[in-house]
Amino acid sequence: MAGITVTNDxxxxxxxxxxxxxxxxxxxxxxxxxxxxxxxxxxxxxxxGVANRSGGPVEADFAIDWADEEYMTCRDYVLLxxxxxxxxxxxxxxxxxxxxxVVVPPGRWQLALHPTYGLERLKQWQRQAEMSGxxxxxxxxxxxxxxxxxxxDIGEPSAAAARTLAVLGRIHPYxxxxxxxxxxxxxxLLRSAMGDRLRGWRASVxxxxxxxxxxxxxxxxxxxxxxxxSHNARTTDDAGVAALxxxxxxxxxxxxxxxxGWMYHYQDGFDYTDAGPDDALRLQLCRxxxxxxxxxGHRLTDPTNSDSLWAIAKERHGTESLIFSFGWYxxxxxxxxxxxxxxxxxxxxxx
Ligand SMILES: [Zn+2]
Numbered sequence: 001m002a003g004i005t006v007t008n009d010x011x012x013x014x015x016x017x018x019x020x021x022x023x024x025x026x027x028x029x030x031x032x033x034x035x036x037x038x039x040x041x042x043x044x045x046x047x048x049g050v051a052n053r054s055g056g057p058v059e060a061d062f063a064i065d066w067a068d069e070e071y072m073t074c075r076d077y078v079l080l081x082x083x084x085x086x087x088x089x090x091x092x093x094x095x096x097x098x099x100x101x102v103v104v105p106p107g108r109w110q111l112a113l114h115p116t117y118g119l120e121r122l123k124q125w126q127r128q129a130e131m132s133g134x135x136x137x138x139x140x141x142x143x144x145x146x147x148x149x150x151x152x153d154i155g156e157p158s159a160a161a162a163r164t165l166a167v168l169g170r171i172h173p174y175x176x177x178x179x180x181x182x183x184x185x186x187x188x189l190l191r192s193a194m195g196d197r198l199r200g201w202r203a204s205v206x207x208x209x210x211x212x213x214x215x216x217x218x219x220x221x222x223x224x225x226x227x228x229x230s231h232n233a234r235t236t237d238d239a240g241v242a243a244l245x246x247x248x249x250x251x252x253x254x255x256x257x258x259x260x261g262w263m264y265h266y267q268d269g270f271d272y273t274d275a276g277p278d279d280a281l282r283l284q285l286c287r288x289x290x291x292x293x294x295x296x297g298h299r300l301t302d303p304t305n306s307d308s309l310w311a312i313a314k315e316r317h318g319t320e321s322l323i324f325s326f327g328w329y330x331x332x333x334x335x336x337x338x339x340x341x342x343x344x345x346x347x348x349x350x351x
Contacts, residue, residue, distance in 0.1 A: 177261030
């Protein structure tokens with residue numbers, strides 16, 4: 001035996017169904033990732049455990065059948081790693097299948113398409129906030145499945161409306177860059193508060209908006225048949241969406257940074273609501289060495305015809321929304337955290 005085992009019987013795994021994971025040789029595995037609605041445009045969830053119990057590195061073969069051909073240029077690699085350390089391995093693409101030879105060091109790892117960010121990281125932040133310090137944690141309410149959506153508040157609760165910032169991360173479960181960017185923002189806000197540099201500001205950060213999807217390994221929705229929390233804000237009675245709307249209603253943010261990830265290798269996304277200030281912000285961001293990719297995006301002009309969170313925030317509170325989608329390819333966890341910190345520090349500096 002080569003000593004390699006692959007598992008998918010844990011929270012957040014994708015595919016979770018044991019029939020979608022198959023050993024085909026001593027150190028070869030076939031994996032068929034799962035999607036709750038079959039939408040190839042969001043089908044980038046992959047998370048299985050890989051353990052090597054032998055004394056040295058083992059080269060394992062993974063054949064990942066994505067059952068989608070349209071976006072395979074975005075699936076021409078896999079990552080092996082854990083926590084904040086991930087290694088890229090190239091994959092040969094034939095039709096919907098990506099084949100990669102992955103050198104697995106001894107120990108327990110995860111195989112994924114993007115660095116993973118599960119609910120355990122949320123619980124670490126919760127414990128840290130509950131101990132003491134400038135961050136306060138609160139629940140925005142339970143989702144339909146009973147999981148709590150958490151917000152981390154920092155700064156001055158009595159701050160003026162013009163200096164209230166909402167940071168929303170990970171409304172789409174596969175987009176782990178959203179959580180890492182939001183976490184980078186929260187770390188920056190924490191450092192600023194500790195150094196007494198957050199005077200006059202109030203901020204609230206949601207690291208994982210779609211907790212149900214992250215727990216069950218969905219790609220886009222909260223559950224099979226559930227809403228897309230980003231694009232079904234008015235047309236759903238989903239408890240998790242109601243919790244996010246309640247957060248926006250209570251906070252009345254002047255600015256909302258909505259951090260997504262996406263699958264593109266060479267572009268970052270930026271949609272925005274306010275032409276003048278957001279054009280200026282983008283010019284500032286383009287000077288950052290961390291944001292050297294081409295931007296793809298447009299101005300969001302008509303809230304009355306949109307079913308999205310940004311539209312409700314704009315209509316009710318005049319909120320300026322900045323909706324980012326960061327790609328992973330070639331980037332590290334540290335890099336994406338720095339991007340989130342850079343965006344928030346630039347927003348505060350520009351106001
Ligand atoms: Zn998204």
